Amino acid sequence: MSRAPLRVAVLGAGTVGREVVRAFLERPRSLRTSDGAPLELAGVAVRDLAKAAAGGMPAELLSDGPAHLVADPKIDVVVELMGGGEPARTLIAAALAAGKDVVTANKHVIAHHGEALEAAARASGAQLRFEAAVGGGIPVLGPLALDLAANRVEAIRGIVNGTTNFILTAMAERGLAYAEVLAAAQAAGYAEADPTGDVEGADAVNKLVILARLAFGVWLEPGEVSVSTARTDGSAGLSGITGVTGADVAAAKEAGFVLKLIASAARVAGDDRGAQVAAAVRTTAVPGESPLGRTNGVLNRIEIDAEPVGRVAFSGPGAGGGATASAVLGDLLAVARDLGSTWAGRPPAIRGTVVAPPVEPAFAGPSGARYPILEAAS
Numbered sequence: 036m037s038r039a040p041l042r043v044a045v046l047g048a049g050t051v052g053r054e055v056v057r058a059f060l061e062r063p064r065s066l067r068t069s070d071g072a073p074l075e076l077a078g079v080a081v082r083d084l085a086k087a088a089a090g091g092m093p094a095e096l097l098s099d100g101p102a103h104l105v106a107d108p109k110i111d112v113v114v115e116l117m118g119g120g121e122p123a124r125t126l127i128a129a130a131l132a133a134g135k136d137v138v139t140a141n142k143h144v145i146a147h148h149g150e151a152l153e154a155a156a157r158a159s160g161a162q163l164r165f166e167a168a169v170g171g172g173i174p175v176l177g178p179l180a181l182d183l184a185a186n187r188v189e190a191i192r193g194i195v196n197g198t199t200n201f202i203l204t205a206m207a208e209r210g211l212a213y214a215e216v217l218a219a220a221q222a223a224g225y226a227e228a229d230p231t232g233d234v235e236g237a238d239a240v241n242k243l244v245i246l247a248r249l250a251f252g253v254w255l256e257p258g259e260v261s262v263s264t265a266r267t268d269g270s271a272g273l274s275g276i277t278g279v280t281g282a283d284v285a286a287a288k289e290a291g292f293v294l295k296l297i298a299s300a301a302r303v304a305g306d307d308r309g310a311q312v313a314a315a316v317r318t319t320a321v322p323g324e325s326p327l328g329r330t331n332g333v334l335n336r337i338e339i340d341a342e343p344v345g346r347v348a349f350s351g352p353g354a355g356g357g358a359t360a361s362a363v364l365g366d367l368l369a370v371a372r373d374l375g376s377t378w379a380g381r382p383p384a385i386r387g388t389v390v391a392p393p394v395e396p397a398f399a400g401p402s403g404a405r406y407p408i409l410e411a412a413s
C-alpha cells in the first residue's frame with residue numbers, strides 16, 4: 036500500500052533554496068518519512084517567476100504568493116529560505132499557528148522572534164527547526180540540544196561569520212587594507228552589496244543568541260549584545276571588524292596573534308538557572324597557532340565548554356548553497372520523522388539577561404583599538 040506523501044512548500048529559491056529544490060528533483064529517494072512515505076515538493080515561492088524558471092526551477096510549481104502556499108491545506112511542511120525580517124516572520128508564525136511544521140535558515144527571524152515562535156510551536160504542537168541558521172552546514176544546534184543534553188554548558192565561543200573571517204584572513208595573509216579586501220570580497224560574492232550586517236557584527240550576534248538558546252535555555256535580546264571594540268583611551272570603539280586597520284593586523288601578527296571576530300557567551304557564575312549570560316561579539320586577538328587562530332577564510336568554528344564533557348568543537352563550511360541546504364534537508368528529514376523541534380524536548384526557554392564579559396587582558400593595536408585576548412588554551 037502506498038503511503039500518503041508529506042507535502043512540502045519551499046519559500047525562496049535563491050542560493051540555499053535552489054539547492055533544496057534540486058535535492059527534490061535529483062535525489063527524491065533520499066527524502067522519505069520513517070514509514071517510507073515520499074516527501075513531495077508541492078510549491079516553490081519566489082518574487083521573480085521568470086528568473087526562477089530560467090534558472091531551472093520547476094515552472095509548474097512556482098508561485099509568487101508565499102502566503103497562499105502557507106495557507107494551502109494541502110501543504111504539510113513549510114521550508115522558509117527567503118531571508119530577512121518580513122514577510123518571513125509572518126509566514127513562519129502563520130504556518131506554526133496552523134500546526135504546520137517549519138524548517139528555516141533565517142537567523143534574523145529566529146534570533147529576534149525566537150521566543151514568540153517557540154511559544155507558537157509549543158502551543159500548536161508544530162515542529163520548528165533551524166539548524167542551518169548557525170554555522171551553515173555545520174551540525175551544532177542538534178548536538179548541543181541532544182548529544183550534549185546531559186552536560187551543563189559553561190561557555191561558547193566561535194567564528195560564526197564567514198564574510199568577516201574571509202576579510203580578516205585576507206588582511207593578515209596578503210597585508211591588504213580593510214576597504215580593499217571588502218571590495219574584493221564583494222566582487223567575489225563573499226560579501227553582500229550592503230555588508231553592514233556582517234561587518235558590524237549583527238549577523239554574528241543573531242547566531243550567538245540562537246546558540247545561547249540551546250546552550251543556556253534562555254532567549255537573549257540581540258540589541259543587548261555589544262559588538263564594539265574598546266579603545267585604549269576609553270572611548271567607544273567601532274562595531275564588528277569595521278575599525279580594524281592593516282597596522283593592527285600586522286602588529287598582532289608580530290605578537291603571535293591573529294585578529295578574529297569572536298562571538299562568545301558564558302554562563303555567569305552563581306546563576307544556577309542560567310538566566311544571566313555574559314555575551315559579546317568582538318574583534319579579538321587569538322593565538323595564531325590555536326584552532327580558532329587557524330580557522331581561515333569562510334570557515335566557521337564553534338567551541339563549547341561543558342561539564343562533564345570538557346571542550347568540544349565543531350568546524351566546517353559556515354555558508355554556501357550546498358552546505359546550508361545539507362542542514363536544511365537534515366532538518367526536513369527530522370521533521371518528516373517526527374523528531375521534534377531543534378530544542379529537542381528541552382523545557383521552554385526563559386528570558387535571559389545579557390551582561391558584559393569581565394575585563395580581560397587586551398592587545399593594544401596601533402589604531403588605539405583594545406582587542407581582548409583569547410586565552411591560549413584554545
Ligand SMILES: NC(=O)c1ccc[n+]([C@@H]2O[C@H](COP(=O)([O-])OP(=O)(O)OC[C@H]3O[C@@H](n4cnc5c(N)ncnc54)[C@H](OP(=O)(O)O)[C@@H]3O)[C@@H](O)[C@H]2O)c1
Nearest residue numbers: 047048049050051081082083116117118140141354355359
Ligand atoms: N547563502 C548562504 O550561504 C546562507 C547560509 C546560512 C543561512 N542562510 C540563510 O538562508 C536564507 C536564504 O538565503 P539565500 O542566500 O538563499 O538568499 P537569496 O539567495 O537572497 O534568495 C532568497 C530567495 O527568496 C525569494 N524571496 C525573497 N523575498 C520574497 C518574497 N517576499 N516573496 C517571495 N519570494 C521571496 C527570492 O526570490 P527572487 O529571487 O525572485 O527575489 C529568492 O528566491 C536566509 O535566511 C539566509 O540568512 C544563507
